[in-house]
Amino acid sequence: MPPQERTPSLGPDDRDVVAAAREALHPLLDELRPELLARSGNVELELKDDGTPVTSVDLEVNDRLLARLSEVFPEHTVVSEELVTGHEDSRWTWIVDPIDGTSNFISGLPYWCISMALTLDGHPVLGLVEAPPVAARYEAVAGEGATGNGEPLSVMPPVDWSDRRNRHVPLLLTTATARRARPAVRLNPRVMGSAALDLCQVAAGNAAASLSFAPKVWDVAAGVLLILEAGGEYLTLDGPPLLPLRADTEYAGRSAPAAAGPNADYLRALVDTLVTDPIAVPRAR
Known part of the structure; x- marks a missing residue:
């Protein structure tokens, strides 16, 4: 049971890429938030070949996210739950789940999100989770901590379940x-x-x-x-x-x-x- 390997330190140029990524994605996520809230619970279910649910919204959000990434970072590659699932050898790769919690989204249950990570040489250096139902944006940058709506995050200390x-x-x-x-x-x-x-x-x-x-x-x-x-x-x-x-x-x-x-x-x-x-x-x- 190995713990997760830590991301190496980022250099100044790498941090500039991460900053540009946040600047490019925040406005798009702001646009998507009210649209997705309005459509949750009002969308038809389809099944993928593996039997898992998917909707037209998953595909639309995926297309919009990938279009923005392609516009700003044409040299970056993408691994996405929808459409692109292979990883090519690239220094910068995005990992995208346009709607995580699709079953909840379809049912109108308020627990779903957009999840995106930017990796450098395979290691996550930016984590971005947009959760419209709980009005939260969670972000982490390697070496800079994690935040929820701009406030620092910290895990709970170990819980003694025998108490x-x-x-x-x-x-x-x-x-x-x-x-x-x-x-x-x-x-x-x-x-x-x-x-x-x-x-x-x-x-x-x-x-x-x-x-x-x-x-x-x-x-x-x-x-x-x-x-x-x-x-x-x-x-x-x-x-x-x-x-x-x-x-x-x-x-x-x-x-x-x-x-x-x-x-x-x-x-x-x-x-x-x-x-x-x-x-x-x-x-x-």
């Missing part, structure tokens, strides 16, 4: 995780429906940890940087990590189970408890 006073603290699970981690019902599990936004909540200190057994790289790329810059850890539970990106890799079929929270030891204890030991309860470390 009954802590049983109200949320533990965020994806649907696939909840099916396998049944002992989590002894804690305070929440299945919210957006892995990207779950990571934002952990980074903001609103939840103790998040567990996801089958995330794709576009689900977590921005959130990983948010977690690290908020003082937490992101732990790959099995197999090779999704990040850093690797050249000539097809990401549509790749996932890697992971946990995010305050530190690696605590996350390992939590995973051992929920997945292999239904009796023990992890204590703070």
Whole structure:
């Protein structure tokens, strides 16, 4: 269970690219926010070949984001949940999920977001999550910390689950995780429906940890940087990590189970408890 590799320090020229990216994307996200709020709950469901839901809005948002990126950064490559899922060898690559939490978006449930990450040599250096239903914009820049609506974010300290006073603290699970981690019902599990936004909540200190057994790289790329810059850890539970990106890799079929929270030891204890030991309860470390 290796912790996520940290992003190397950015040089002045690299920071200029990150600043230009934020300047280019903020106005577009401002435009999209009211449009998406108006369309959530008023859109038809379609199914992709793998059986996951998609809507015309996913594709429209994807097109608008990629058009802006192509206009400002024509030399950058893109890995997107919609349309482009392979990674070519490039110094600068964007990882885009136009709507994370599509099922919620279709149903009108207010827990979905746009998730974008900019990577340098495969490592996330900018994480940007726009969450219109909760009126929040989460951002992280490598080496500069993480913010929510401009306010600094910090993960919650380790929670001692054996203390009954802590049983109200949320533990965020994806649907696939909840099916396998049944002992989590002894804690305070929440299945919210957006892995990207779950990571934002952990980074903001609103939840103790998040567990996801089958995330794709576009689900977590921005959130990983948010977690690290908020003082937490992101732990790959099995197999090779999704990040850093690797050249000539097809990401549509790749996932890697992971946990995010305050530190690696605590996350390992939590995973051992929920997945292999239904009796023990992890204590703070």
